[in-house]
Amino acid sequence: MPLDGKTAFVTGGRQGIGRGILEAFLTEGATVTTCGRGARPKDFPAAVLWCELDVSDPDAVNQLAQTMDALDILVNNAGVQVEKTVVDSSDADWDLVMGVNARGVFNTCRAFIPKMSHGGSIINIGSISGRVSDPSMALYNASKAFVHGLTRSIAVDHGPDVRCNAICPGWIETGMLEAGFDLSGDPERAKSDALSRHPVRRFGKPADIAAIAVWLASDEAGFATGQMFTVDGGMTAASPINPGLT
Amino acid sequence: MTLEGKTALVTGGRGGIGRAIVARFLKEGAVVYAADLTPQGSLQAHNDDGSHFVKLDVTQEADAVAAMERVGREAGKLDILVNAAGIEIEKTIEDTTLEEWNQSFAVNTTGTFLTSKYALPLLRSAATPESSASIINFGSYDGFIADPGLAAYCATKGAVHALTRAMACDHGPEGIRVNAVCPGYIDTPMLQSFFESDGSGGGGGTIETLQKAVRDVHPMRTYGTPEDIANLVHWLASDEARYASGQLWVLDGGLSAQVQQMRL
Numbered sequence: 001m002p003l004d005g006k007t008a009f010v011t012g013g014r015q016g017i018g019r020g021i022l023e024a025f026l027t028e029g030a031t032v033t034t035c036g037r038g039a040r041p042k043d044f045p046a047a048v049l050w051c052e053l054d055v056s057d058p059d060a061v062n063q064l065a066q067t068m069d070a071l072d073i074l075v076n077n078a079g080v081q082v083e084k085t086v087v088d089s090s091d092a093d094w095d096l097v098m099g100v101n102a103r104g105v106f107n108t109c110r111a112f113i114p115k116m117s118h119g120g121s122i123i124n125i126g127s128i129s130g131r132v133s134d135p136s137m138a139l140y141n142a143s144k145a146f147v148h149g150l151t152r153s154i155a156v157d158h159g160p161d162v163r164c165n166a167i168c169p170g171w172i173e174t175g176m177l178e179a180g181f182d183l184s185g186d187p188e189r190a191k192s193d194a195l196s197r198h199p200v201r202r203f204g205k206p207a208d209i210a211a212i213a214v215w216l217a218s219d220e221a222g223f224a225t226g227q228m229f230t231v232d233g234g235m236t237a238a239s240p241i242n243p244g245l246t
Numbered sequence: 247m248t249l250e251g252k253t254a255l256v257t258g259g260r261g262g263i264g265r266a267i268v269a270r271f272l273k274e275g276a277v278v279y280a281a282d283l284t285p286q287g288s289l290q291a292h293n294d295d296g297s298h299f300v301k302l303d304v305t306q307e308a309d310a311v312a313a314m315e316r317v318g319r320e321a322g323k324l325d326i327l328v329n330a331a332g333i334e335i336e337k338t339i340e341d342t343t344l345e346e347w348n349q350s351f352a353v354n355t356t357g358t359f360l361t362s363k364y365a366l367p368l369l370r371s372a373a374t375p376e377s378s379a380s381i382i383n384f385g386s387y388d389g390f391i392a393d394p395g396l397a398a399y400c401a402t403k404g405a406v407h408a409l410t411r412a413m414a415c416d417h418g419p420e421g422i423r424v425n426a427v428c429p430g431y432i433d434t435p436m437l438q439s440f441f442e443s444d445g446s447g448g449g450g451g452t453i454e455t456l457q458k459a460v461r462d463v464h465p466m467r468t469y470g471t472p473e474d475i476a477n478l479v480h481w482l483a484s485d486e487a488r489y490a491s492g493q494l495w496v497l498d499g500g501l502s503a504q505v506q507q508m509r510l
Contacts, residue, residue, distance in 0.1 A: 132505045239393045240504055241431070241463050 001029035002218040007071050010034045011055050011108060012078030013048070014041050016174035017125065020206025021075055021213045022048055028214050030073065035064070055104030058111075065111035073217045074112050076105040076124045076147075081176065086138045093139060101143035102150075109154060109164075118161050121217045124151050125209075126166035126228055128236050144168075148228055155226030163225035165216050170232020172204040199234030247275035248484045253321040253372070255279040255313070257304050257361055258331030259297065260287025262434025263384075266472030267328055268297045270480050277321060281313055281361075282331070288435045304331045304357030305349075307364075314364040324368035326483045328382045329358040332402075334436050336443050339397045347398050354402035358383050358409060366417065373421030380483045381417075383410045385426035387498045403428075407494050414492030423491040425482050430498025431460055431469035465500030 013034030035053035130144030184190035258264035259280030281302035389403035
C-alpha cells in the first residue's frame with residue numbers, strides 16, 4: 001500500500017473533504033491523526049487519533065507539535081468560509097477567515113516542518129476560488145490565494161526534504177454545497193444549471209480530492225512540488241459563459 | 247499625439263476590432279496601412295478614414311512579401327505591426343472538417359507568423375535605442391479557457407500565445423517588443439455571428455436574451471467595444487509600453503477573473 005508506514009496529520013478531519021482524506025489515508029496504510037475545534041465526533045474511525053485543536057492558535061499548535069514524533073504527511077484542510085463582500089466584512093470576519101485559512105496553515109507548517117522526515121509531503125487545500133473569484137466570498141478567495149503563495153514558498157525554501165503542493169477543489173458535495181442550493185428560489189434548477197457547467201456532469205466527492213491527496217502524499221509524486229492541482233470536473237477549464245444561456 | 251512619426255500596419259484592418267485600431271492610430275498621428283481581404287473587410291461599409299488600404303490575404307506568403315515591399319518603398323520602416331486578422335469556426339472537433347481546421351490555423355496562426363516574418367526587416371529599421379518597434383498579436387481569453395463549440399479557434403489562440411512569447415525572446419534583443427492582447431467578448435461582426443448561430447449551446451432564446459445573458463455574466467455587466475481593445479493596443483504600440491514584452495494582456499471586463507457563475 002502506497003502509504004504503509006507513513007504518519008499523517010490531517011487538520012479539520014471531522015467531515016467533508018478532510019474526512020474523505022483521512023479515510024483514504026487509513027485505507028492506504030498510513031497512521032492518521034486529525035484535529036478539530038471540539039470533542040471527538042461519534043462514529044469516528046477507531047484507528048484515528050483525535051486532538052482538540054484550533055489551528056488559528058499558534059501556541060496550541062506548537063504544543064501539539066511537541067507531543068508528536070516524526071511526521072511524513074501534513075494535510076492542511078481546516079477551513080472556514082464567510083460569504084460577504086469586502087464592504088460587508090467585519091473585523092471579526094477577517095480574524096476568523098484569515099485566522100483559520102491563512103494563519104492556521106502557517107502555524108501548522110511552522111510547527112511541523114521541523115518534525116518532517118526527508119521525503120515528507122505537505123498538502124494544502126487551496127481552492128479554485130484562489131485563482132478565480134467566487135462572488136461575495138472576498139476574504140475566503142483571498143485566504144486561498146495566500147495558501148497558494150505559501151505553498152510555492154515552502155516548496156522553494158524547504159525542498160529537497162519536504163515537498164509542498166496544494167489541491168484546488170472545485171464544487172465538492174459537502175453540506176456546504178447543498179446549503180447553497182437550498183438558498184436558491186428553485187434549488188432543482190440551480191442544481192441542474194450548476195451541473196451543466198461541469199464537463200463531467202457531476203459534482204466532486206470528498207473521495208475525488210482524497211485520491212489526489214493520496215498520490216501527492218505518496219512517493220509516486222516525488223517530483224511534484226510547488227504546484228497547484230485543480231480537481232474540479234473541468235469547470236474552470238471552461239468559460240463562465242457556458243452553456244445553456246437562455 | 248503619441249504616435250507621430252510612426253508607421254503602422256494592421257491586418258484585419260477593415261474588420262471589427264482592426265478598424266478601431268486603425269482609427270486610433272490615425273488619431274495619434276501615425277501613418278497607417280490597413281491590410282485586409284477587401285476595402286470593406288468584415289463590415290458592411292467603410293468610410294475613407296485616411297488609412298492606406300493594402301490588399302492582404304494573411305495566409306498567402308506572396309501577399310505578405312508584397313505588402314511589406316510596398317511599406318518599405320513608401321515609408322522605409324515599420325514601427326508597429328498589429329496581427330488582428332482572424333476567423334472563428336464555431337464547431338466541436340467532431341464537426342470540424344480538416345479544411346476548416348487548416349483554414350483556422352492558416353489565418354489565425356500562420357497569418358501571424360507570415361506577416362511578422364516579412365515585417366521583421368522593416369521593424370528592425372524602425373527600432374532605435376529610444377523607441378522600440380512593437381508587434382501586437384491577437385490572442386484571446388479563449389486561449390486560456392474554452393468556450394463550448396469553438397475548438398479550432400481556442401487551439402489557434404493558444405498557439406498565438408506561445409508564439410508571442412517565442413517572438414519576444416528571439417527579437418527583443420533587436421529592439422522589437424512582442425505582446426498579445428487577449429480580448430474577451432467584444433462587439434464585432436464575429437460576436438454577432440456567434441450570437442446568431444447560438445454558439446453557446448443555449449436553450450433557444452432570442453438574440454436579445456442571449457446578448458443580455460452574456461452582458462450579465464460579466465463583472466462589468468457589458469461586453470467590450472472595439473475601442474476598448476484599441477485603447478490597449480495603442481498603449482502597447484506607444485513608447486509608454488517600452489518595458490512591456492512577451493506578455494499576454496487579457497481584456498475581458500473581468501469575465502475570466504471569476505469562477506463559473508451559478509444561478510442561485
